Amino acid sequence: MASEPLLELDSVEAGYGRAALVLRGLTVRVPPATIVCLVGPNGAGKSTALKVASGLLKPRSGRIRVNGRDVTGEGPRRMLATHGVAHVLQGHSVFPEMTVAENVAAGAYTVRDKAFVARRTDFVKELFPVVAERWKSLAGLLSGGQQKQVEFARSLMVDPSVVLLDEPSMGLDPKTAGTVFDQVVRMRDAGTAVLLVEQNARRALEIADIGCVLDLGKVHIEGPAGDLLANPDLADLYLGGSARAY
Amino acid sequence: MLTFQSVILGVLLGGLYALLAAGLTLYFGVMRVVMIAHSAFLILAAYLAWYFHRETGIDPLVSLVGTVPLFFVLGVAMQRLLISRLRAATLTMMSVLLTFAIALLIEGLLGYVFSGTQRRTQLSYSGTSLDFFGARVAVVKLIAFGLAAAALLGLYVLLKASRFGLALRATIQHREAAQLAGIDTNRVAGYGFGLGLATAAIGGTALALDTTIYPSLHWHWIGPLMAIIVVGGLGSVPGAAIAAMLLGLTQSLLQLPLGTTWAQTVFYVALFATLAFRPQGFFGGRLAQRF
Numbered sequence: 001m002a003s004e005p006l007l008e009l010d011s012v013e014a015g016y017g018r019a020a021l022v023l024r025g026l027t028v029r030v031p032p033a034t035i036v037c038l039v040g041p042n043g044a045g046k047s048t049a050l051k052v053a054s055g056l057l058k059p060r061s062g063r064i065r066v067n068g069r070d071v072t073g074e075g076p077r078r079m080l081a082t083h084g085v086a087h088v089l090q091g092h093s094v095f096p097e098m099t100v101a102e103n104v105a106a107g108a109y110t111v112r113d114k115a116f117v118a119r120r121t122d123f124v125k126e127l128f129p130v131v132a133e134r135w136k137s138l139a140g141l142l143s144g145g146q147q148k149q150v151e152f153a154r155s156l157m158v159d160p161s162v163v164l165l166d167e168p169s170m171g172l173d174p175k176t177a178g179t180v181f182d183q184v185v186r187m188r189d190a191g192t193a194v195l196l197v198e199q200n201a202r203r204a205l206e207i208a209d210i211g212c213v214l215d216l217g218k219v220h221i222e223g224p225a226g227d228l229l230a231n232p233d234l235a236d237l238y239l240g241g242s243a244r245a246y
Numbered sequence: 247m248l249t250f251q252s253v254i255l256g257v258l259l260g261g262l263y264a265l266l267a268a269g270l271t272l273y274f275g276v277m278r279v280v281m282i283a284h285s286a287f288l289i290l291a292a293y294l295a296w297y298f299h300r301e302t303g304i305d306p307l308v309s310l311v312g313t314v315p316l317f318f319v320l321g322v323a324m325q326r327l328l329i330s331r332l333r334a335a336t337l338t339m340m341s342v343l344l345t346f347a348i349a350l351l352i353e354g355l356l357g358y359v360f361s362g363t364q365r366r367t368q369l370s371y372s373g374t375s376l377d378f379f380g381a382r383v384a385v386v387k388l389i390a391f392g393l394a395a396a397a398l399l400g401l402y403v404l405l406k407a408s409r410f411g412l413a414l415r416a417t418i419q420h421r422e423a424a425q426l427a428g429i430d431t432n433r434v435a436g437y438g439f440g441l442g443l444a445t446a447a448i449g450g451t452a453l454a455l456d457t458t459i460y461p462s463l464h465w466h467w468i469g470p471l472m473a474i475i476v477v478g479g480l481g482s483v484p485g486a487a488i489a490a491m492l493l494g495l496t497q498s499l500l501q502l503p504l505g506t507t508w509a510q511t512v513f514y515v516a517l518f519a520t521l522a523f524r525p526q527g528f529f530g531g532r533l534a535q536r537f
Binding site for chain 2: 054056075076077080081086087088089093094095096097098102105106107109110151154155158
């Protein structure tokens with residue numbers, strides 16, 4: 001955690017409507033070109049943390065900073081276009097009745113520079129070969145894993161500095177999930193920081209650099225992902241079984 | 247020969263249905279709003295076209311220059327000031343009540359201003375008809391169809407080939423993902439609503455060319471239009487257009503053996519069949535949100 005965080009959620013409290021708080025003083029820091037993984041039980045606030053970070057949900061208190069700049073309360077459009085924070089939702093979120101090409105183009109909706117869009121299009125087609133192969137297909141006709149890669153490609157069109165990924169392996173068979181996790185690593189290697197939320201905590205921690213264990217809306221344990229994986233108590237509590245048996 | 251004549255008339259009628267149903271399905275697509283007042287705005291536009299012609303003597307088609315922008319702005323205002331204030335959880339249900347009230351308001355205002363008397367636009371070419379392979383086709387019906395077809399084509403190009411169209415389709419298909427792509431979905435929904443109402447302005451003007459109008463006429467239109475968008479798949483513009491053409495054609499053909507009143511039931515039979523066998527609609531794709 002030596003480098004300055006790119007994205008920082010500082011003592012964030014947030015919830016939906018008048019319901020009780022979901023996040024209760026959550027602090028998470030995402031350094032550049034790093035995969036930070038949030039793990040924890042259902043209802044711990046993992047997805048809510050991402051919604052707050054991308055501006056879909058306004059926090060009730062606490063601060064959100066990007067590159068040290070306070071961006072608390074800004075909406076998704078400014079978070080993406082101005083601050084470079086992209087968010088890939090849980091489940092399927094392609095535009096199903098639009099082609100893959102149109103989905104990717106929608107990712108660059110806020111960008112007016114055509115040369116930049118062309119460069120990014122080439123970049124995402126190279127990074128995700130399936131996007132290039134199925135360029136003219138309707139996105140809704142693609143398999144779950146392929147749709148997820150279209151969503152990744154769409155989120156990278158603005159050349160974001162950080163991408164928030166909510167359960168990217170959800171609903172995918174193990175082999176496809178493996179491909180998706182490989183793609184997450186390639187995104188990181190291409191210079192994008194990733195804040196990753198996963199039910200498949202063990203697999204996610206294997207590719208992550210930093211792990212944070214969330215419970216009841218705040219971080220309980222934070223450290224190098226490898227250390228978390230190796231900790232037998234943690235494995236028993238949060239990773240669905242003992243590290244010794246693994 | 248009579249059958250051929252019916253086919254031609256059915257296609258011409260279907261074109262108008264297609265345009266109006268496209269507008270109706272747009273409201274549902276962008277806002278999940280059931281817009282009962284759509285046909286009331288249609289009749290309002292028809293009255294404005296008739297009144298414009300009566301007062302100025304200029305062709306009622308020219309009134310489009312005023313009514314299309316006016317209805318667009320009205321649509322945006324309606325979405326911003328009324329629809330967007332409905333609670334998300336009950337939006338669709340409450341929109342029925344709200345737009346029902348607006349329909350009654352428009353009908354009442356039309357009756358107050360223009361009385362309940364039936365009105366008809368008399369044009370120099372009102373009685374003219376063309377011979378089309380033996381079928382007689384009234385020129386006003388052809389103009390109405392041409393207007394509807396041109397507007398529908400314009401709508402299609404706007405949705406398929408413009409930046410706004412991309413944003414509108416994205417908003418219809420996955421609102422939250424559209425927000426995350428940087429699309430201002432509230433603004434887009436407002437413009438989508440305006441666009442829907444603009445189709446009513448065009449349709450109303452087309453209607454005024456060859457139909458006798460009166461304030462409560464909108465009740466005759468809203469049922470078939472609602473049936474069309476359900477058969478076509480709610481939120482689907484091409485679905486609405488295809489269903490409109492097919493049902494318009496069927497209605498026209500059934501008028502020969504059944505008469506005009508019973509022929510109208512084709513819409514409701516199709517509605518029941520859709521709800522019973524394919525509730526997502528017949529032409530609307532898997533999510534019934536196709537464009």
